[in-house]
Amino acid sequence: MTDAKKTEKGAVALREEEILKFWNENDIFNKSVEKEAPQGDYFFYDGPPFATGSPHYGHILTSTIKDVVPRYQTMRGYRVERQWGWDCHGLPLENIVEKKLNISGREDILKIGVKKFNDTCREEIAQVSGEWERLIPRLGRWADMKNPYRTMDTTFMESEWWAFKQLHDKGLIYEDYRSMHICPRCETTLAQSEVSEGYKDIKDLAVTAKFHLKPEQEFGDGKYKTKETAFILAWTTTPWTLPGNVALAVGKDIRYTSLRIKGISELLIVASERIEELFKDQEIEIVHNDMVGSDLVGLEYEPPFNSYSGDDTLESKENAWKVYAADFVNTEDGTGIVHIAPAFGADDLLMAQNENLPILKHVGMNGIVVPEVVELAGLSVKPIDDHQSTDVEVVKFLAKKGILFAKEKYEHSYPHCWRCDTPLINYATSSWFVAVEKVKSDLLKYAEDINWTPKHIKKGRWGKWLEGARDWSVSRQRFWANTIPVWRCKKCLEEDVFGSIKELEEKSGTLVTDLHKDVVDEVVYACACGGDMYRVPDVLDTWFNSGSVPFASYHYPFENKEKVDTRIPANFIAEGTDQTRAWFYYQHVLIGAIFGKAAFKNVIVNGMALAEDGKKMSKKLKNYPDPTLMIDTYGADAMRLYMLSSPVVRAEDFRFSEKEIAPVASKVMGRLVNVHSFYSLYKDEIAHEPLSDSTNVLDRWIIARTLELHAEVTSGMDNYELDKATRPLADFVDDLSTWYLRRSRDRLKSDDTEDVKAALQTIRWVLRKYAKICAPFTPFIADWLWQQVMRNDDPESVHLANWCSVKESDKDVLSNMKTVREVVSSALEARASVGIKVRQPLQTLTVSSDLLSVVDDELIQLIKDEINVKEVVVARIGSDVALDTV
Ligand SMILES: [Zn+2]
Ligand SMILES: [Zn+2]
Secondary structure: OOHHHHHOOOHHHHHHHHHHHHHHHHOHHHHHHHOOOOOEEOOEOOOOOEOOOOOOHHHHHHHHHHHHHHHHHHHOOEEOOOEEEEEOOOHHHHHHHHHHOOOOOHHHHHHHOHHHHHHHHHHHHHOOOHHHHHHHHHOOOOOEEEEEEEOOOHHHHHHHHHHHHHHHHOOOEEEEEEEEEEEOOOOEEOOHHHHHHOEEEEEEEEEEEEEEEOOOOEEOOOOEEOOOOEEEEEEEOOHHHHHHOOEEEEOOOOEEEEEEEOOOOOEEEEEHHHHHHHOOOOOEEEEEEEEEHHHHOOOEEOOOOOOOOOOOOOOOHHHOOEEEEOOOOOOOOOOOEEEEOHHHOHHHHHHHHHHOOOOOOOEOOOOEEOOOOOOOOOOEOOOOOOOOHHHHHHHHHHHHHOOEEEEEEEEEEEEEOOOOOOEOEEEEEEEEEEOHHHHHHHHHHHHOOOEEEOOHHHHOHHHHHHHOOOOEEOEEOOOOOOEOOEEEEOOOOOEEEOOOHHHHHHHHOOOOOOOOHHHHOOOOEEOOOOOEEEEOOOEEOHHHHHHOHHHHOOOOOOOOHHHHHHHOOEEEEEEEHHHOOOHHHHHHHHHHHHHOOOOEEEEEEEOOEEOOOOOEOOOOOOOOOOHHHHHHHHOHHHHHHHHHOOHHHHOOOEEOOHHHHHHHHHHHHHHHHHHHHHHHHHOOOOOOOOOOOOOOHHHHHHHHHHHHHHHHHHHHHHOOOHHHHHHHHHHHHHHHHHHHHHHHHHHHHOOOHHHHHHHHHHHHHHHHHHHHHHOOOOHHHHHHHHHHHOOOOOOOOHHHOOOOOOOOOOHHHHHHHHHHHHHHHHHHHHHHHHOOOOOOOEEEEEEEOOOOOOOOHHHHHHHHHHHOEEEEEEEOOOOOEEEOOO
16 A cells, blocks of 8 residues: 555545434434433443553543443443543653753752642643544444543542541551662652662672671680681672661571681681682682671671761661671572662561661662762762662672672662662651551452452462552652642641631631642641641652542542442452552452442453564554554454454454455444445335345344344353453454355346345344444444444434344254355365366255255255255265365
């Protein structure tokens, strides 16, 4: 296809646009929501896409899934509201705004002021969505985009405050000082799920450092004594944490050895099991090999960096730079002795809390080394462009000081910021948590009844994540987000938690119209003690926003109380696999903890749409076709059918290929249009209605096939197996076009008016029925077809029609026709093998009686016509068929 042709819209696209216009002009979507719903409500929540992003194939895919199921359920007699939503908060937008304002990082934002920053975020959000509002309807997706919920709306945010207070009142909110993963560029903590998405293999520099033991220390119950030059060796993969060292940890029962390298007077202590690995190229002399970890406990050493050792104001300094015992020490790697920097590791922090060690934060939350560490001051510890650069400086320093034992390249899986790709660091910081572990057993119980497609996610990706769920850190140190509704007295530390605007207004005497940081941080009021109450500065994790969608989108409980109480759990949600640990999970946590039930009953998880070469779709590489071009060329119906019949609707990744859409467009949509065109040639000759009472075998067969299709699609949809529901559609159109219509052409041209009428009635009945069956999947062609063949008393759009109940199909005619087609195919093969064309008539076809057991004149006639033989004989023969070629 030439480029010039590609830019022209195909006939398919023009037909679809006509239908779209018809829907808009006649308000068909709203009519479908408002129509009588004898089955009641069917609840669907739409996970909000990020407002400033552009729609891509991932969205097209989930959008299609999110469209098919509500359309189907509407036809089944349910009322399915479909409110669109926008995710408006968080880092992606903050990053855009930082660029727009030509600033970078937290300090710059504070310099220009949170108000100006947030106001720019507000402006930026107001501009989005044009691309979405064009593409989503053009895909055939019905959603109420005119009245969307937005996570930045005050109503939405107030519901989240309510949720926070609910959790707080249930004892499920707490503040703690913990080791968290932070992104030094974004200067904020990240949630467990965000961290787990960003692991990449990188090479780091690992060092083994020598920690100089102070001389003249007796240890091991006086059995040993340190001399002038004794060292303990410890290994670390994060050399940049060494200035924060306050302790060394040994295993209480691990065996340790002191030794010398031949010719060197220094005494070195390591775990006995590690000697071979550490000294493989050196000759050594063992001094003592009978020590255990507990003998070493209490030994004092000189810190490798002495940035803090002279600081007498350091709290708990007397406990620092000593050897302690800890359970987490092992001899699998390193030296069997662990360097402890409590500000930069989870085990380290716990140990510091247990042993009352000082916590040295020699690195700020921005990842920059503080001035106190003169040797490294101002360096970034894990810069994105060269993550080893500071570690190299540390190695140089250790070497110069004579305390570097070894260095090596070390490859490991390391977490990176999902948003900006900066390597994360472990950082001890104060954070607010939702106590998920406290309610985990309930959450597991609520999850039992959730129906997952594909099934394996329930016990696999989702189930395992839920079982391993940890407390959720919900506070972030950012700006454009919902706020943590906690005010604290600077003087007596008394706290107020607010669950509504009204509560805050009453307590503070201030009118509150917006809940963003720039507004509520200005609300200060007096504490009973005489001090001032200020809001704690943190904001809420954006997952708290999207997890609150089921109730916050309705401003619950301030409005719509009864409605929301019945809307939970949702009947159906759908998103990609990446949301298993994200949106699915956070909804489940919030709804489970607050409402005491599951958030949803049925969920379809889709895989990733990859480029044709199996790589990730990349705007930069342009390795995938523009979706608008695909729609203009092949139609949205073809794109939908192509995606829905692929394994991507059961969480498997698939390769998007233009080569594969093309045949869907021609073989399904194209053939369907051809069937209709043929019907149109004859339809005005005899008055007829869509009826299914013909006695002709071809008619009876296609009617049975239609009923069979209807049953298959219904069962697939009822089980939320969209591929199983979709695939039979194409097979059916193939049967309709290449067998039924081909064999019926002559009937329509004949003089037998009764038979012509029967054929016309059947075709019209089949097309009308098919329009309904395919309506959820290929909504455009369905409505187009419907308008051509509908009855006078039918609703104006197929999408306002009702799904029929499943009827028994005539199994005999189905199986007989199957046999006939097998006979035909064998006979055609036989013809081909002897090189006699079909148009040359032959005398006799003999068919094995094993193959054709029922001898029916009409069926025999079909075979005769198709094979072009005068006679068909059924007999006992060795092969399936035998052709008389004489
Ligand atoms: Zn980041
Ligand atoms: Zn107070």
